[in-house]
Amino acid sequence: MDESTQQIKIPAGFRFAGVHCGLKRNPNKEDISLIVCDAPATAAGVYTTNKVFAAPVRWDRSRTPSNKIRAVITNSGNANACTGEQGEKNCAEMAAIVAEHIGAAADDVLVMSTGIIGVQLPMEKIRSGIAAAASQTGTEAPAFIAAARGILTTDNGKKLASRTATIDGRTFQIAGMCKGAGMIAPNMATMLSIVLTDAPLTAEQAQSVLGQVADETFNCIRVDGHMSTNDTLLLLASGAEGGAPLTDSQVDQLQAVMKEACEEMAKLIPADGEGATHLIKIDVEGCATREDAKKIAIEVADSPLVKTAITGGDPNWGRIVSAVGYAGVPFNPLKLELRLNDILLYQEGTPVTFDAKTVSGSIKGSFETHVQLTLFEGDAKARVWASDLTVDYVKFNADYST
């Protein structure tokens, strides 16, 4: 049991299992992940906005928000995307198999899939995998970890976070798991995450909290700007903490702590982006609206020229400033200010004198690079986390052949 395993505090009201059923080649890698709710749980979901979306996205979207979810079943190794009518049937069958094992209705089981696109699920393997998982659920860290491993594809390791929120003398546990390294893998696509809490949230509260948290965490990460067909973020609230419903103010406090946990998880994705040698933190401040700030941060995050400059340890402010300029956001370029790792590079529309070696050294000397842009158009801001772009990214994605 490693450090992170010991530290994870798991909300009450849930049981977990992760097993290998043969979707992944390596028998030591779990490919079925099951979370069972002891009693009907509140659930909320946020999904990919891709017009081409997978069967489980369609299934879950029509069933959340809900106040009676009993389980989430996830398979990794196959995305069940672009699989037509048979894919829809297979997704429904996954829910039905789980429902049968735990004594629930299929409609109260959510489904997630991640892996190769355009291949039908091997349902025999899935069936035996679900049976095995259902027979060995546990409430402790090892079971939680196995479930967290069961949603991974090309990730280098599990991605977890947990927090304890103390609100008006009550204690709530929050724990989450996620997967994703960008849409980095051959025909693989997906960011998946499940956040659990024992707080008593209504379906409406859960959906509102999740939407806001997603906007500031999982929707603020970029590896390669290629949106997947399977992105799913779920929140399950068991209410097992046992207290009264939460007031608006208590929900806000819970949301703030949940945001911390989600940001911790979200950052792990670009940090593990295929071939990534830097995690780039982009702060855009002084915008008229948060939407403006986010648009700019995303253009900077997605520019291959900015990414490769960071890869090379080059304080190439021209690439950053010009990316700001094409984000489609109105601003006065003569006021634009740029800092890299806290060093001023550009102010009032003109470059300032700086020691390039010092800035370059600060990029090369740290895994995290901080890009700070200020626009002086208002008070809104946004933060985006991105991977850099390396030779290994290109090799990985070009050398593979379907």
Add this chain to the structure above:
Amino acid sequence: MDESTQQIKIPAGFRFAGVHCGLKRNPNKEDISLIVCDAPATAAGVYTTNKVFAAPVRWDRSRTPSNKIRAVITNSGNANACTGEQGEKNCAEMAAIVAEHIGAAADDVLVMSTGIIGVQLPMEKIRSGIAAAASQTGTEAPAFIAAARGILTTDNGKKLASRTATIDGRTFQIAGMCKGAGMIAPNMATMLSIVLTDAPLTAEQAQSVLGQVADETFNCIRVDGHMSTNDTLLLLASGAEGGAPLTDSQVDQLQAVMKEACEEMAKLIPADGEGATHLIKIDVEGCATREDAKKIAIEVADSPLVKTAITGGDPNWGRIVSAVGYAGVPFNPLKLELRLNDILLYQEGTPVTFDAKTVSGSIKGSFETHVQLTLFEGDAKARVWASDLTVDYVKFNADYST
């Protein structure tokens, strides 16, 4: 004189020069390019929409369309972008120096710059360069070629096209030069192009023709999705053909021929994209509007996963189909159809059986790859040309250090 030099037919009414003045290190590479109009010419311009734009873009934008342009002066090696007030002064001075040499008003001289961002122009070198160019203008191909070389930066060679339009018994010459290999170079930014004709166009006709041609040619190429601060496309019409003003129908015919010339030039840019091993032709058909079709084509063109798949010769339809899905265009994914090099890969929302080796071979065996998408939502279509993404692109842009 190579083949392309012999074939270039140069419109009457213009003189050309290209000289080396020391902006580029290599003394054999021209870095000043001058085009002089014998008489006031009609001129139109299309410019970068980047909010951070260079001094010459501001200068030209406020002076086109025009019916009295006398010259275009271009320097390569320095973009005169992000150079503040001094940059504006230097740009105006470039126009003034040319004006003095050719006996015109500075306001009737257009200016283009391309190269490093954020460094002031070395005006002594520019002054002597312009003087040298003005003293040696010629009307023949060698002078035209020298001018075309004078606008290049990291391009592997000159980029030219010419056409003869025969309309209602009259003959018009069209010739153009352009530069750009994407915003591929360290702190370099720019697509520049000048199209010349001897047709008698009014300023209004010229601007309308140029806008429409740009939309279907130079605005349909992508190397890395990073918009430059200096992009400029100019059209100069001398009217030296000597005939009467053109009717609307004659302008349309001229525009069609000009589009051919511009498409020929535009394709040369992604084909010469840094590190490019494939030119990707993306045709999107069956859309409700041309704007929809172009949005989709651009998302496909900009996806690093699509680019690297082509680099690797991988018929990875999942990457292409999922990129279509996030273009923000409404469509029915169950009707989507995809062909790669004329081979059907995806139809009615599901993959079709195809021989992966054959498709892979067709990608690997040709410099050009054809991606054909059909949406069945209407009759509009768009075509975009793109580079693939290779290890050499990343190396070039990461290994450089400012």
